[in-house]
Amino acid sequence: MKTEPGAWNILIRNSIKTxxxxxxxxxxxxxxxxxxxxxxxxxTSYYLDLINKYPVLRKAVVPTLNEFKVSDDESVDPLxxxxxxxxxxxxxxxxxxxxxxxxxxxxxxxxxxxxxxxVGDNLNFTKSQWxxxxxxxxxxxxxxxxxISGGDPLTLSDSNLDYILSNLKKIPHVSIIxxxxxxxxxxxxxxxxxxxxxxxxxxxxxxxxxxTHEVELTDECKNACKKLLSAGAILGSQTVLxxxxxxxxxxxxxxxxxxxxxxxxxxxxxxxxxxxGGSHFRCDLDEMIEIMKKLISYxxxxxxxxxxxxTEIGKIPLRLDYVVRNENGKxxxxxxxxxxxxxx
Ligand SMILES: *Cc1c(COP(=O)(O)O)cnc(C)c1O
Numbered sequence: 001m002k003t004e005p006g007a008w009n010i011l012i013r014n015s016i017k018t019x020x021x022x023x024x025x026x027x028x029x030x031x032x033x034x035x036x037x038x039x040x041x042x043x044t045s046y047y048l049d050l051i052n053k054y055p056v057l058r059k060a061v062v063p064t065l066n067e068f069k070v071s072d073d074e075s076v077d078p079l080x081x082x083x084x085x086x087x088x089x090x091x092x093x094x095x096x097x098x099x100x101x102x103x104x105x106x107x108x109x110x111x112x113x114x115x116x117x118x119v120g121d122n123l124n125f126t127k128s129q130w131x132x133x134x135x136x137x138x139x140x141x142x143x144x145x146x147x148i149s150g151g152d153p154l155t156l157s158d159s160n161l162d163y164i165l166s167n168l169k170k171i172p173h174v175s176i177i178x179x180x181x182x183x184x185x186x187x188x189x190x191x192x193x194x195x196x197x198x199x200x201x202x203x204x205x206x207x208x209x210x211x212t213h214e215v216e217l218t219d220e221c222k223n224a225c226k227k228l229l230s231a232g233a234i235l236g237s238q239t240v241l242x243x244x245x246x247x248x249x250x251x252x253x254x255x256x257x258x259x260x261x262x263x264x265x266x267x268x269x270x271x272x273x274x275x276x277g278g279s280h281f282r283c284d285l286d287e288m289i290e291i292m293k294k295l296i297s298y299x300x301x302x303x304x305x306x307x308x309x310x311t312e313i314g315k316i317p318l319r320l321d322y323v324v325r326n327e328n329g330k331x332x333x334x335x336x337x338x339x340x341x342x343x344x
Contacts, residue, residue, distance in 0.1 A: 007189060008187060008189045008190040008192065009157075011044060011045065011046065011187060011189055011190075012044065012107060012155065012187065014045060015042050015043060015044045015045060015107070015108070016041065016042065016043045016044075016045070016048060017040070017041060017042050018041065019033065019034065019035060019036070019041065019063075022041065022043070022062070025048055026048070026051075026052065026062075028062075031064045031065045031066075032062055032063065032064050032065075034063055034064065034065055034067070034068075036063035036067065038067060038076075038116050038276065038277055039063075039067070039109055039111065039113055039116035039119065039120075040109055040119065040120040040121065041063060041109065042106065042107070042108055042109045042121075043061050043062075043108050043109075043186075044107050044108050044186050044187050046186065046187060046188070046189070046220070047061065047107075047108050047185075047186045047187075050215070050216065050218070053215075054213070054215040056213060056215065056244075056245055057212065057213060057215065057216070057245070059111070059242075059244055059245060059281075060110055060111060060112070060212055060242065060245055061108055061109070061110060061111060062111070063111055064111075064280070066277070066279070066280035067111065067277040067278075068277060069277060069279060069280070070276045070277050071279050073274055074274045074275060074276045074277070074278065074279065075274065075275075075276055076116070076117045076275070076276050077117055078114065078273045078274040078275050078310075078311070078312065079093075079114060079273060079310055079311065079312060080312035081093070081099075081115075083312075086098075086136055087129070087132040087133050087135075087136050088125060088129045088132065088133075089101050089102060089125055089129050089130060089132065089133040090132075090133050090136050090137070092136075092140075092143075093314060094314065095142055096142055096143060096144050096145060097143060097144065097145035097146070097147060097176075098136075098137065098143055098145075098146055098147065099147050099149055100133055100137075100146050100147065100148050100149065100164075100168075101115075101118070101125070101149055101150050101151060102125060102130060102133075102148055102149070102150055102151070102153050102156065102164055103124060103125060103150040103151035103152065103153060103155060103156055104118055104119050104120055104121075104123040104124050104125065104150060104151040105119070105120075105121055105124060105150070105151050105152065105155045106119060106150065106151055106152040106155065106182065106186075107152055107154075107155055107182065107183050107186040107187040107190070108182065108186040108187070110182070110210075110240075111278075111281070112240060112242065112272055112273075112275065112278050112281045113275070114273040114275050114310075115150075115151075116275060116276075118151075119150070119151055124151075127163075130163070130164060130167075131167075134167045134168070134170075134171065137168070137171055137174060138171045141173045142173075143173065143174065144173055144174060144175050144176060145174070145175070145176040145177075145178070146168055146174055146176070146177055146178070147178045147179075147180060148164065148168075148177065148178065148179045148180070149179075149180040150180075152180075152181050152182055152183055153179050153180070153181060154179070154181045154183035154184075154190055154191075154195075155183065155187075155190075158192075158194050158195055158198050161195070161198055162198045162201075165177065165198070165199075165201070165202045165205075166201075166202075169202060176206065177202060177205050177206070178205070178206040178207070178208060179205060179206070179207045179208070180208050180210070180238070181207060181208070181209055181210070182209065182210040184209050184221055184224040184225055184228065185209065185210065185211060185212075185216045185221055188218075188220040188221045188223065188224035189220070190224075191223075191224035191227050191228060193227075195231075196227050196228070196230060196231040197231075199228070199231035199232070199233055200231045200232060203231070203232035203233075204232055204233065204234050205231075205232070205233050205234070206233070206234050206236065207228055207233045207234070207235055207236070208235075208236045208237065208238050208267055208268075209225070209235060209236070209237055209238070209264065210237075210238050210239070210240075211237045211238075211239055211255060211259065211264075212239060212240070212242065212245060212246055212255075213245060213246050213251065213255060214251070214254045214255040214258045217255075217258050217259075217262070222262050225262050225263065225264060226262070226263075229263050235262075235263055235264035235265065236264065236265050236266070236267035237256075237259050237264050237265070237266050237267055237268075237305065238267055238268045238269075238270070238305075239252070239255070239266070239268070239269045239270070239305065240269070240270045240272050240281075241269055241270065241271055241272060241283055241288055241291070242272060242281045242283075243280065243281050243282065243283050244280075244281075245281075247283050247287060247291065248291070249290075249291045249294035249295055252269070252291065252295060253295060253299060253303070256295075256299070256303040256304065256305065257299075257303050259303075260302055260303055265302065266303060266304065266305035267305050267306070268305050268306050268308045269305045269306070269307055269308065270308050270309070270310055271283070271285065271288055271307075271308070271309040271310070271318075273310055285309070285318075288307065288318065289318065292307045292318060292320065293320060296320055296336070297336045297337075298336065307319075322334050322335070324341055330343065330344075331343070331344040332344075
Protein backbone atom coordinates (compact mmCIF):
# COMPACT_ATOMS: atom_id res chain seq x y z
CA MET A 1 0.00 0.00 0.00
CA LYS A 2 1.02 3.58 -0.56
CA THR A 3 2.16 5.27 2.61
CA GLU A 4 1.87 8.97 3.24
CA PRO A 5 4.89 11.15 3.81
CA GLY A 6 5.61 12.07 7.40
CA ALA A 7 8.63 12.44 9.64
CA TRP A 8 8.23 8.88 10.99
CA ASN A 9 7.97 7.57 7.47
CA ILE A 10 11.34 9.11 6.64
CA LEU A 11 12.72 7.48 9.78
CA ILE A 12 11.55 4.08 8.54
CA ARG A 13 12.95 4.72 5.08
CA ASN A 14 16.29 5.76 6.55
CA SER A 15 16.55 2.72 8.79
CA ILE A 16 19.46 0.30 8.44
CA LYS A 17 18.62 -2.36 5.87
CA THR A 18 21.88 -4.02 4.91
CA UNK A 19 24.81 -5.49 6.75
CA UNK A 20 27.08 -2.98 4.96
CA UNK A 21 25.09 -0.06 6.33
CA UNK A 22 25.12 -1.66 9.77
CA UNK A 23 28.88 -2.22 9.71
CA UNK A 24 29.35 1.53 9.20
CA UNK A 25 27.38 2.21 12.36
CA UNK A 26 28.66 -0.45 14.74
CA UNK A 27 31.69 -2.74 14.90
CA UNK A 28 30.39 -6.11 13.84
CA UNK A 29 31.95 -9.29 15.16
CA UNK A 30 32.84 -12.07 12.71
CA UNK A 31 29.75 -13.90 13.89
CA UNK A 32 27.59 -10.91 12.98
CA UNK A 33 29.04 -10.27 9.51
CA UNK A 34 26.43 -12.32 7.73
CA UNK A 35 23.99 -11.82 4.97
CA UNK A 36 20.70 -12.60 6.71
CA UNK A 37 18.62 -14.66 4.32
CA UNK A 38 15.71 -16.10 6.27
CA UNK A 39 14.64 -12.80 7.67
CA UNK A 40 15.35 -9.31 6.31
CA UNK A 41 17.41 -6.85 8.29
CA UNK A 42 15.96 -3.60 9.47
CA UNK A 43 16.81 -1.47 12.48
CA THR A 44 15.52 2.06 12.95
CA SER A 45 18.15 4.65 13.80
CA TYR A 46 16.28 5.21 17.06
CA TYR A 47 16.62 1.55 18.09
CA LEU A 48 20.22 1.47 16.89
CA ASP A 49 21.00 4.28 19.36
CA LEU A 50 19.32 2.17 22.01
CA ILE A 51 21.40 -0.93 21.32
CA ASN A 52 24.55 1.20 21.39
CA LYS A 53 23.54 2.43 24.81
CA TYR A 54 22.28 -0.95 26.03
CA PRO A 55 24.20 -3.80 24.34
CA VAL A 56 21.85 -6.33 25.98
CA LEU A 57 19.38 -5.53 23.18
CA ARG A 58 21.84 -6.08 20.35
CA LYS A 59 21.25 -9.78 19.85
CA ALA A 60 17.53 -9.20 19.40
CA VAL A 61 17.98 -7.27 16.15
CA VAL A 62 21.53 -7.89 14.85
CA PRO A 63 21.73 -11.17 12.89
CA THR A 64 24.33 -13.77 13.82
CA LEU A 65 25.62 -16.97 12.26
CA ASN A 66 23.44 -18.89 14.74
CA GLU A 67 20.46 -18.20 12.45
CA PHE A 68 21.81 -20.80 10.06
CA LYS A 69 21.72 -23.59 12.68
CA VAL A 70 18.39 -25.33 12.36
CA SER A 71 17.50 -28.09 14.81
CA ASP A 72 15.18 -31.01 14.11
CA ASP A 73 12.21 -29.78 16.11
CA GLU A 74 12.20 -26.36 14.42
CA SER A 75 10.24 -25.19 11.39
CA VAL A 76 9.56 -22.04 9.36
CA ASP A 77 5.94 -22.11 10.50
CA PRO A 78 6.06 -23.50 14.05
CA LEU A 79 2.49 -22.45 14.86
CA UNK A 80 1.10 -24.10 11.70
CA UNK A 81 -0.47 -20.78 10.77
CA UNK A 82 -0.49 -21.59 7.07
CA UNK A 83 -2.89 -24.43 7.85
CA UNK A 84 -5.38 -21.94 9.30
CA UNK A 85 -4.94 -19.27 6.64
CA UNK A 86 -8.45 -18.70 5.28
CA UNK A 87 -7.63 -15.72 3.08
CA UNK A 88 -4.19 -14.18 2.40
CA UNK A 89 -4.63 -12.00 5.52
CA UNK A 90 -6.78 -14.10 7.84
CA UNK A 91 -5.51 -16.78 10.22
CA UNK A 92 -8.52 -18.41 11.90
CA UNK A 93 -7.20 -20.81 14.53
CA UNK A 94 -9.46 -20.16 17.52
CA UNK A 95 -13.23 -20.34 16.99
CA UNK A 96 -14.24 -16.84 18.13
CA UNK A 97 -11.24 -14.73 17.09
CA UNK A 98 -8.91 -14.22 14.15
CA UNK A 99 -5.48 -12.88 13.45
CA UNK A 100 -5.68 -10.30 10.64
CA UNK A 101 -2.20 -9.80 9.18
CA UNK A 102 -2.51 -6.43 7.45
CA UNK A 103 1.11 -5.80 6.46
CA UNK A 104 4.38 -7.69 6.15
CA UNK A 105 6.52 -4.72 7.13
CA UNK A 106 7.93 -3.94 10.56
CA UNK A 107 9.82 -0.90 11.85
CA UNK A 108 12.56 -3.22 13.04
CA UNK A 109 12.83 -6.98 12.46
CA UNK A 110 13.36 -9.13 15.56
CA UNK A 111 15.76 -11.99 14.87
CA UNK A 112 13.42 -14.42 16.64
CA UNK A 113 10.35 -13.50 14.59
CA UNK A 114 7.74 -16.23 14.45
CA UNK A 115 6.53 -14.94 11.05
CA UNK A 116 9.94 -14.62 9.44
CA UNK A 117 8.52 -16.65 6.54
CA UNK A 118 6.21 -13.79 5.61
CA VAL A 119 7.78 -10.51 6.69
CA GLY A 120 9.82 -8.18 4.50
CA ASP A 121 9.39 -5.12 2.38
CA ASN A 122 8.71 -6.80 -0.95
CA LEU A 123 5.75 -8.90 0.05
CA ASN A 124 3.07 -6.49 1.05
CA PHE A 125 -0.68 -7.08 1.04
CA THR A 126 -3.05 -5.21 -1.25
CA LYS A 127 -6.25 -3.39 -0.41
CA SER A 128 -8.27 -6.08 -2.15
CA GLN A 129 -6.69 -8.66 0.13
CA TRP A 130 -7.80 -6.61 3.12
CA UNK A 131 -11.29 -6.48 1.59
CA UNK A 132 -11.24 -10.26 1.29
CA UNK A 133 -10.44 -10.34 5.01
CA UNK A 134 -13.41 -8.08 5.90
CA UNK A 135 -15.64 -10.30 3.78
CA UNK A 136 -14.44 -13.47 5.51
CA UNK A 137 -15.02 -11.96 8.96
CA UNK A 138 -18.48 -10.64 8.05
CA UNK A 139 -19.49 -14.06 6.79
CA UNK A 140 -18.41 -15.70 10.07
CA UNK A 141 -20.64 -14.41 12.88
CA UNK A 142 -18.74 -16.50 15.43
CA UNK A 143 -15.80 -14.08 15.11
CA UNK A 144 -16.19 -11.46 17.84
CA UNK A 145 -12.56 -10.47 18.28
CA UNK A 146 -10.07 -9.36 15.60
CA UNK A 147 -6.39 -9.09 16.31
CA ILE A 148 -4.74 -6.79 13.77
CA SER A 149 -1.15 -7.81 13.36
CA GLY A 150 1.45 -8.45 10.68
CA GLY A 151 4.20 -7.28 10.23
CA ASP A 152 3.46 -4.22 12.28
CA PRO A 153 0.10 -2.49 11.66
CA LEU A 154 1.41 0.83 12.95
CA THR A 155 3.79 1.05 10.00
CA LEU A 156 0.71 1.66 7.84
CA SER A 157 -0.36 5.20 7.06
CA ASP A 158 -3.09 6.78 9.18
CA SER A 159 -5.56 6.60 6.29
CA ASN A 160 -4.91 2.91 5.68
CA LEU A 161 -5.25 2.15 9.37
CA ASP A 162 -8.46 4.16 9.45
CA TYR A 163 -9.71 2.15 6.46
CA ILE A 164 -9.06 -1.13 8.26
CA LEU A 165 -10.51 -0.04 11.60
CA SER A 166 -13.63 1.48 10.05
CA ASN A 167 -14.33 -1.61 7.98
CA LEU A 168 -13.97 -3.85 11.03
CA LYS A 169 -16.16 -1.53 13.10
CA LYS A 170 -18.91 -1.89 10.46
CA ILE A 171 -19.18 -5.63 11.09
CA PRO A 172 -21.90 -5.97 13.72
CA HIS A 173 -20.58 -9.12 15.43
CA VAL A 174 -17.03 -7.80 15.86
CA SER A 175 -16.96 -6.25 19.31
CA ILE A 176 -13.27 -6.42 20.21
CA ILE A 177 -10.47 -4.93 18.12
CA UNK A 178 -6.84 -5.40 19.09
CA UNK A 179 -3.59 -4.22 17.54
CA UNK A 180 -0.26 -6.01 18.06
CA UNK A 181 2.77 -3.73 17.60
CA UNK A 182 6.37 -2.99 18.49
CA UNK A 183 6.32 0.49 16.94
CA UNK A 184 6.11 2.39 20.27
CA UNK A 185 9.40 0.64 21.18
CA UNK A 186 11.33 0.88 17.91
CA UNK A 187 9.81 4.01 16.38
CA UNK A 188 7.96 6.01 19.06
CA UNK A 189 7.92 9.03 16.70
CA UNK A 190 5.19 7.19 14.77
CA UNK A 191 2.70 7.86 17.57
CA UNK A 192 1.65 11.23 16.19
CA UNK A 193 -1.30 13.40 17.11
CA UNK A 194 -2.91 12.47 13.79
CA UNK A 195 -2.65 8.77 14.64
CA UNK A 196 -4.20 9.48 18.05
CA UNK A 197 -7.11 11.22 16.30
CA UNK A 198 -7.69 8.08 14.22
CA UNK A 199 -7.51 5.70 17.18
CA UNK A 200 -9.86 7.90 19.25
CA UNK A 201 -12.68 7.11 16.87
CA UNK A 202 -12.54 3.40 17.66
CA UNK A 203 -12.41 3.25 21.48
CA UNK A 204 -11.59 1.00 23.08
CA UNK A 205 -8.77 -0.40 20.97
CA UNK A 206 -6.65 -2.93 22.81
CA UNK A 207 -3.01 -2.38 21.92
CA UNK A 208 -0.53 -5.08 22.85
CA UNK A 209 3.02 -3.81 22.66
CA UNK A 210 6.00 -6.12 22.25
CA UNK A 211 8.49 -5.27 25.02
CA THR A 212 11.71 -7.15 25.70
CA HIS A 213 13.59 -5.29 28.42
CA GLU A 214 13.04 -2.33 30.74
CA VAL A 215 15.80 -0.33 29.00
CA GLU A 216 13.36 0.00 26.08
CA LEU A 217 11.22 2.24 28.28
CA THR A 218 12.84 5.52 27.28
CA ASP A 219 11.17 8.89 27.69
CA GLU A 220 10.18 8.76 24.00
CA CYS A 221 8.60 5.35 24.42
CA LYS A 222 6.80 6.32 27.62
CA ASN A 223 5.49 9.42 25.93
CA ALA A 224 4.22 7.35 22.99
CA CYS A 225 2.39 5.06 25.44
CA LYS A 226 0.91 8.07 27.22
CA LYS A 227 -0.43 9.38 23.94
CA LEU A 228 -1.96 5.99 23.11
CA LEU A 229 -3.68 6.00 26.51
CA SER A 230 -5.02 9.47 25.74
CA ALA A 231 -6.69 7.98 22.65
CA GLY A 232 -8.62 5.64 24.93
CA ALA A 233 -6.45 2.67 24.02
CA ILE A 234 -6.01 -0.08 26.59
CA LEU A 235 -2.38 -1.12 26.72
CA GLY A 236 -1.01 -4.61 27.31
CA SER A 237 2.43 -6.06 26.77
CA GLN A 238 3.77 -9.18 25.12
CA THR A 239 7.28 -10.41 25.75
CA VAL A 240 9.32 -13.29 24.41
CA LEU A 241 11.62 -15.05 26.87
CA UNK A 242 15.05 -14.69 25.25
CA UNK A 243 18.25 -16.34 26.34
CA UNK A 244 20.96 -13.79 27.15
CA UNK A 245 18.53 -10.88 26.96
CA UNK A 246 15.75 -11.21 29.51
CA UNK A 247 15.85 -14.76 30.92
CA UNK A 248 16.20 -13.53 34.46
CA UNK A 249 13.43 -13.13 37.03
CA UNK A 250 14.82 -9.83 38.30
CA UNK A 251 15.04 -8.34 34.79
CA UNK A 252 11.48 -9.41 34.00
CA UNK A 253 10.14 -8.25 37.34
CA UNK A 254 11.58 -4.79 36.68
CA UNK A 255 10.17 -4.73 33.17
CA UNK A 256 6.68 -5.68 34.32
CA UNK A 257 6.61 -3.16 37.19
CA UNK A 258 7.88 -0.41 34.91
CA UNK A 259 5.14 -1.29 32.44
CA UNK A 260 2.48 -1.11 35.14
CA UNK A 261 3.75 2.34 36.10
CA UNK A 262 2.99 3.64 32.59
CA UNK A 263 -0.45 2.02 32.34
CA UNK A 264 0.50 -1.07 30.38
CA UNK A 265 -0.66 -4.40 31.84
CA UNK A 266 1.71 -7.34 31.23
CA UNK A 267 -0.38 -9.75 29.14
CA UNK A 268 1.68 -12.65 27.80
CA UNK A 269 5.24 -13.89 28.07
CA UNK A 270 6.07 -16.50 25.48
CA UNK A 271 8.47 -19.35 25.39
CA UNK A 272 10.29 -18.65 22.13
CA UNK A 273 8.55 -20.46 19.29
CA UNK A 274 10.33 -23.33 17.59
CA UNK A 275 11.18 -21.13 14.64
CA UNK A 276 13.96 -22.38 12.37
CA GLY A 277 17.34 -20.98 13.40
CA GLY A 278 16.18 -19.73 16.80
CA SER A 279 17.75 -22.22 19.19
CA HIS A 280 20.30 -19.69 20.47
CA PHE A 281 17.41 -17.68 21.93
CA ARG A 282 15.35 -20.52 23.38
CA CYS A 283 15.38 -21.36 27.09
CA ASP A 284 14.63 -24.80 28.49
CA LEU A 285 11.14 -25.20 29.86
CA ASP A 286 12.74 -25.98 33.25
CA GLU A 287 14.24 -22.53 33.20
CA MET A 288 10.97 -20.92 32.15
CA ILE A 289 9.16 -22.64 35.01
CA GLU A 290 11.79 -21.53 37.53
CA ILE A 291 11.50 -17.92 36.35
CA MET A 292 7.73 -18.13 36.51
CA LYS A 293 7.82 -19.48 40.08
CA LYS A 294 10.11 -16.67 41.19
CA LEU A 295 7.93 -14.03 39.59
CA ILE A 296 4.64 -15.39 40.82
CA SER A 297 5.71 -15.95 44.41
CA TYR A 298 6.10 -12.39 45.55
CA UNK A 299 4.56 -10.10 42.96
CA UNK A 300 1.07 -8.77 42.49
CA UNK A 301 -0.94 -10.48 39.79
CA UNK A 302 -1.08 -7.07 38.10
CA UNK A 303 2.63 -7.47 37.27
CA UNK A 304 2.44 -11.09 36.12
CA UNK A 305 1.72 -11.95 32.51
CA UNK A 306 0.44 -15.38 31.58
CA UNK A 307 3.29 -17.74 30.65
CA UNK A 308 2.53 -19.17 27.22
CA UNK A 309 3.97 -21.89 25.07
CA UNK A 310 2.58 -21.41 21.57
CA THR A 311 2.40 -24.46 19.34
CA GLU A 312 0.77 -25.85 16.23
CA ILE A 313 -2.21 -26.83 18.43
CA GLY A 314 -2.47 -23.33 19.87
CA LYS A 315 -1.42 -21.44 22.95
CA ILE A 316 -0.78 -23.47 26.06
CA PRO A 317 -0.66 -21.58 29.37
CA LEU A 318 1.93 -22.74 31.85
CA ARG A 319 0.51 -22.58 35.39
CA LEU A 320 1.62 -23.34 38.90
CA ASP A 321 -0.44 -25.88 40.74
CA TYR A 322 -1.67 -24.67 44.12
CA VAL A 323 -3.87 -27.71 44.60
CA VAL A 324 -1.83 -30.22 46.58
CA ARG A 325 -4.51 -32.88 46.92
CA ASN A 326 -8.19 -33.46 46.18
CA GLU A 327 -9.73 -36.32 48.17
CA ASN A 328 -13.48 -36.71 47.65
CA GLY A 329 -13.97 -33.00 47.23
CA LYS A 330 -11.77 -32.13 50.19
CA UNK A 331 -8.97 -29.95 48.87
CA UNK A 332 -5.54 -29.31 50.27
CA UNK A 333 -4.30 -25.97 48.95
CA UNK A 334 -0.96 -24.28 49.29
CA UNK A 335 0.01 -20.61 49.12
CA UNK A 336 2.89 -18.61 47.69
CA UNK A 337 5.15 -19.66 50.55
CA UNK A 338 4.64 -23.35 49.67
CA UNK A 339 5.56 -24.52 53.19
CA UNK A 340 2.03 -23.54 54.28
CA UNK A 341 -1.11 -25.38 53.30
CA UNK A 342 -4.77 -25.30 54.17
CA UNK A 343 -7.71 -27.76 54.03
CA UNK A 344 -10.71 -26.52 52.09
C1 LIG B 1 -2.38 -15.59 19.76
C2 LIG B 1 -3.38 -15.69 18.71
C3 LIG B 1 -4.67 -15.13 18.89
C4 LIG B 1 -5.09 -14.39 20.14
O1 LIG B 1 -5.03 -15.20 21.27
P1 LIG B 1 -5.43 -14.65 22.70
O2 LIG B 1 -5.06 -15.74 23.64
O3 LIG B 1 -6.91 -14.41 22.66
O4 LIG B 1 -4.68 -13.38 22.94
C5 LIG B 1 -5.56 -15.27 17.86
N1 LIG B 1 -5.25 -15.94 16.74
C6 LIG B 1 -4.04 -16.51 16.57
C7 LIG B 1 -3.77 -17.27 15.32
C8 LIG B 1 -3.07 -16.38 17.54
O5 LIG B 1 -1.85 -16.92 17.35
